Amino acid sequence: MNDYLSGALETKFPLCCGEDGKFRVLCVSDFHAQPEERWDPRLKLSLEALIRAHRPNLVFIAGDLCHEEEGLGSDEKLREYLADVMELCETEKIAWAHVPGNHDREDGIPPHIFEEFPMCLSRRGNAELSGYGTYAIPVWPHGGETADGPVCMVWAFDSHTGVGRYAERIGLRPEELELPNIRFSFDGYDSVNFNQAAWYWELSEALEKEYGRKIPGVMLMHAPPAEHFLIPTNPWQTEMSGEFDEAVGGALLNSGLFAAAYERGDIREIVSGHDHINSISGMYMGIRLTEDAGLGFDVYGDNRIRGGRLMEFSETDPAHYETCHVYIKDLLTPDEIAGKNA
Amino acid sequence: MNEKLPYNNALCMTGKTFRILTVSALNADAGNRENIAESLSDMIDRASPDLVFFCGDITRDASDAEKLRETLAVILAPVMERGLLWAHVFGDMDRVNGLPNEEAMKVYRSFAGCLSETGAESADGCGNYFLPILDGSGEPLFCLYGLDSHSGVHGYETDYGSPGRARLSNPLYGKHYLDGIRFNQSMFYWKTSKSLEQRYGRKIPSMILFHTPIPEMTYLPMNPFSTNVQGTQREAVRCQVVAGGLFTAAIERGDVRAIFAGHSEHNDFHGTYGRILMGQMRDFTLRGGSFSGGTLFEIDRNGNVSVSKVTA
Numbered sequence: 170m171n172d173y174l175s176g177a178l179e180t181k182f183p184l185c186c187g188e189d190g191k192f193r194v195l196c197v198s199d200f201h202a203q204p205e206e207r208w209d210p211r212l213k214l215s216l217e218a219l220i221r222a223h224r225p226n227l228v229f230i231a232g233d234l235c236h237e238e239e240g241l242g243s244d245e246k247l248r249e250y251l252a253d254v255m256e257l258c259e260t261e262k263i264a265w266a267h268v269p270g271n272h273d274r275e276d277g278i279p280p281h282i283f284e285e286f287p288m289c290l291s292r293r294g295n296a297e298l299s300g301y302g303t304y305a306i307p308v309w310p311h312g313g314e315t316a317d318g319p320v321c322m323v324w325a326f327d328s329h330t331g332v333g334r335y336a337e338r339i340g341l342r343p344e345e346l347e348l349p350n351i352r353f354s355f356d357g358y359d360s361v362n363f364n365q366a367a368w369y370w371e372l373s374e375a376l377e378k379e380y381g382r383k384i385p386g387v388m389l390m391h392a393p394p395a396e397h398f399l400i401p402t403n404p405w406q407t408e409m410s411g412e413f414d415e416a417v418g419g420a421l422l423n424s425g426l427f428a429a430a431y432e433r434g435d436i437r438e439i440v441s442g443h444d445h446i447n448s449i450s451g452m453y454m455g456i457r458l459t460e461d462a463g464l465g466f467d468v469y470g471d472n473r474i475r476g477g478r479l480m481e482f483s484e485t486d487p488a489h490y491e492t493c494h495v496y497i498k499d500l501l502t503p504d505e506i507a508g509k510n511a
Numbered sequence: 512m513n514e515k516l517p518y519n520n521a522l523c524m525t526g527k528t529f530r531i532l533t534v535s536a537l538n539a540d541a542g543n544r545e546n547i548a549e550s551l552s553d554m555i556d557r558a559s560p561d562l563v564f565f566c567g568d569i570t571r572d573a574s575d576a577e578k579l580r581e582t583l584a585v586i587l588a589p590v591m592e593r594g595l596l597w598a599h600v601f602g603d604m605d606r607v608n609g610l611p612n613e614e615a616m617k618v619y620r621s622f623a624g625c626l627s628e629t630g631a632e633s634a635d636g637c638g639n640y641f642l643p644i645l646d647g648s649g650e651p652l653f654c655l656y657g658l659d660s661h662s663g664v665h666g667y668e669t670d671y672g673s674p675g676r677a678r679l680s681n682p683l684y685g686k687h688y689l690d691g692i693r694f695n696q697s698m699f700y701w702k703t704s705k706s707l708e709q710r711y712g713r714k715i716p717s718m719i720l721f722h723t724p725i726p727e728m729t730y731l732p733m734n735p736f737s738t739n740v741q742g743t744q745r746e747a748v749r750c751q752v753v754a755g756g757l758f759t760a761a762i763e764r765g766d767v768r769a770i771f772a773g774h775s776e777h778n779d780f781h782g783t784y785g786r787i788l789m790g791q792m793r794d795f796t797l798r799g800g801s802f803s804g805g806t807l808f809e810i811d812r813n814g815n816v817s818v819s820k821v822t823a
């Protein structure tokens with residue numbers, strides 16, 4: 170493995186398939202802990218129920234862990250929050266990772282606090298990329314790292330905030346990109362930028378060159394790329410499943426991330442959070458596009474679909490890929506979900 | 512004809528500006544090519560360009576190399592007679608004529624003054640290339656990119672064996688199911704732009720020309736005041752259906768001053784979005800057989816691009 174690849178694939182510890190030769194990632198999002206009050210205990214109850222039921226090898230939090238940009242007010246409170254909510258992962262030695270959402274920015278939720286947790290694989294990523302937290306996690310066979318290459322890849326992307334801030338990052342004024350009339354994004358969200366899509370493209374090419382095959386993967390992020398909008402607007406052609414109860418907060422501009430994934434041909438699914446009461450999932454050009462619905466109770470949500478996305482790869486069968494929405498309503502009693510036992 | 516170019520390949524800005532006369536959709540065939548040549552000749556005299564650029568949909572009868580050669584010989588005559596350099600990109604109609612673009616490119620390149628290149632292997636299609644415009648001392652002042660925007664989106668489906676159709680009832684960017692600038696072509700621009708900066712220690716101001724509009728071009732007529740739209744828009748901007756990210760690549764690199772496409776019978780507008788001058792150029796040959804004209808880009812030594820119309 171050359172320096173470029175080994176640097177790009179570096180993780181705190183190797184993430185491996187389970188004893189059954191399967192790798193499962195549970196993607197949850199939108200906890201929205203508020204700075205002025207203690208987080209709702211149903212978040213931890215729900216997350217632990219999902220983990221115990223579905224035994225993921227990686228728990229991935231796709232953004233908006235905190236509601237306010239300043240986080241929870243102090244590093245200590247954030248540390249306490251993560252230690253509480255992620256307790257099961259830490260005690261049971263289950264890997265977890267996250268990307269920031271539009272609500273939590275790196276100045277509000279300092280990444281080094283995440284990295285302090287032994288089981289957390291979140292990374293700053295390549296410093297040349299915009300934002301904080303665009304990185305790749307290789308998944309190895311149960312036996313550990315091998316010269317045959319990873320079983321699959323988890324691609325994590327910072328999807329930023331609004332298009333005005335995107336403008337400022339690249340040296341433009343917000344009003345040079347913000348527009349009054351936009352077709353499919355109700356307030357001009359940002360998403361994954363071109364430099365991040367280019368990073369994926371080059372790393373995906375390098376992986377194929379190194380291992381002589383395409384390594385299957387999933388892309389996880391907070392705010393969806395514009396193509397997610399195609400699922401609810403074409404429900405029959407995309408074989409849409411899940412609930413669609415709010416507009417897809419899609420990106421005003423399109424960095425071509427979907428096209429990059431399609432042309433590379435190694436991405437099975439692109440999962441986003443951001444829209445709390447959507448659990449939509451559908452196929453477009455061979456790639457599944459999904460929203461995982463919010464899990465947190467400190468923000469609006471929908472108990473009918475509260476849960477996450479469970480995805481599974483196999484170390485013995487590269488074609489194996491299964492994915493479904495998993496619900497807390499199947500795991501907790503109505504009273505527990507309503508918070509009546511608290 | 513000679514495969515070798517009788518001209519120096521590098522473009523040079525000797526005066527205060529560099530002028531590119533661009534025509535889109537000549538739609539030339541045996542019936543109209545003499546009239547096109549006559550009109551082009553007159554336009555060249557009025558515009559006095561340093562480069563003539565054919566922005567796709569150039570001929571209608573390229574069913575074989577000989578027919579293409581005959582038509583090109585007529586329409587290129589006014590360009591070659593004046594010893595002018597020229598370049599082209601293919602449009603969606605150039606691909607469906609019967610002759611593969613790779614074969615057609617050989618015919619184009621056999622004419623004097625042709626700067627078009629088959630181009631980067633890493634980029635899909637035929638004719639993804641860049642042309643530096645140098646000052647007297649050989650330093651680049653500007654860079655012109657030509658990209659192949661392909662034809663219908665079925666080509667994008669079959670090239671990558673899509674198990675699902677790109678064509679949905681409600682697409683993101685209009686229902687015309689066109690292919691366009693793919694992600695790997697955006698990467699060609701991205702990498703070229705980065706290596707030019709690395710080599711010269713500064714960003715080289717650039718313009719990108721291709722035939723089929725990119726999605727962001729549809730934002731301009733929807734937001735005419737915010738983007739200061741000039742010109743006319745009389746039909747929906749028919750753009751590619753799956754976005755390839757070229758616009759975001761351009762604004763993140765920050766060296767692109769203008770992006771123009773054609774592919775419209777009726778639209779002739781431009782505006783500014785993300786500090787990039789963008790627009791759609793009207794077909795030269797209209798459906799009734801009359802000619803509309805072309806677009807003159809004038810580039811100054813600081814890389815600023817101004818645009819004006821040249822009527823037929």
